[in-house]
Amino acid sequence: MSISGKVDPVVRSVAATDIAEALVEGLRDFQALPIYGLVFGALYAAGGITIVLCLTAFGMVYLAYPLAAGFALIGPFVAIGLYEVSRRRERGEAVSFGAIWSAVRSRNEIGWMAFVTLFVFVIWMYQVRLLIALLLGLHASFSSFQEFMTLVLTTNEGLTFLIIGNAVGAVLSVILFSLTVVSFPLLLDREVDFVTAMVTSVRAVVTSPLPMIGWAAVIVMLLIVSALPYFLGLIVTLPVLGHATWHLYRRLVEPLPA
Template sequence: MSISGKIDPVVRPIAATDIAEALVEGLRDFQALPIYGLAFGALYAAGGIGIILCLTALGMAYLAYPLAAGFALMGPFVAIGLYEVSRRRETGQPVSFGAIWSAIRSRSEIGWMAFVALFFFVAWMYQVWLLISLLLGPHASFSSLQEFVTVVLTTSEGRLFLAIGNAVGATLALILFSLTVVSFPLLLDREVDFVTAMVTSVRAVVTSPLPMIGWAAVIVMLLIVSALPYFLGLIVTLPVLGHATWHLYRRIVAPV
């Protein structure tokens, strides 16, 4: 039972073939309604570009890599609109930006899930600052991204910073993935509280650990490759992944 007294959603096991089929279905959704995918993808890419420009203007371009990696943690929240597009296409409902916004706004629990994602982003950036202070010096500052990369790759302290930072980041990303991979689509689909949604999401990962970790790896690799050309690849990658996540959710959580 959920904390609201309702029956908990039923979680079904999945296989690697389900992930492949969900990706195909996600691509079909994007091809059928590209304007929405491109809009949300462009919004996400613009956020990444804006972050880099702000860091450059502030003389903190050396934080581009850790901040860009942390920014990826907000992907599930940005993709909410894409889940709604897939949901409406699936049920034959009309799709418009107004309808998407109304659906998202009517689900108050989504706001709490957004707060969870933001919390992990802040935690990620805090640990980056902490590691820089502990390993590279409390007053460490770099004139350029190139100088920062040189220090990280050519000094023992820098390599330790890179190893620990990536390990902590991977842990945070896996935890957030487990909490959100099913919860955001579930909150759009049903009237459940955000705690039940997170528990259901974790249950989905525990039920099918290898396929779900494989899905997480696919997401990470595609986001990294897409972010390299100044985040522009995200304009296409985010919508395909977003639509695919909805279809994977449909395979994981049994219908009412």
């Protein structure tokens, strides 16, 4: 039972073929209604560009790499509008930006999940800054991203920073992925509390660990690669992954009885 007293969602196991099929269906949703995907993708990319410009203005351009890696963490939150597009298309309902906004705004528990997502992203960025202070110098500063990468790749301290930072980032990514891969679509689909949604999401990952780890790896790699050319690749990558996540959710969680 969930903390609200309702029956917990039933989780099903999935295979690698389900991941592939979800990706195909996600691409179809994007092709059918591209304007919504392009808008949400552009907003995501614009957010990344804005943050990088701010880092550059404050002389912290060396944080661009960890930002690009950590930016993938908030993807599930940004893609929530895309889940609603797929949900409405699946049901044959009219799709509009107003309808999407109304649906998202009506789910109060989504706000708590957004807080969890942003909290982990903040932790990611703070641990990067802490590692820089501990391993590269308390008052470390770099005039360019190239100077930062040269230090990271050519010194023992830099390589230690790279190894530990990526390891911590991987752990945070797995944790947040496990908490959100099902929770955001579930909160849109039915009335459950955010704790139940997170528990269901973790159960889905535990039930099908290898396929879900593979899905996480696909998401992270595509988002990072898409972020490299000034985040512009995210304009297409985010919507496809967002729609695909909805279809994967449909395979992972049994629908409510009619």
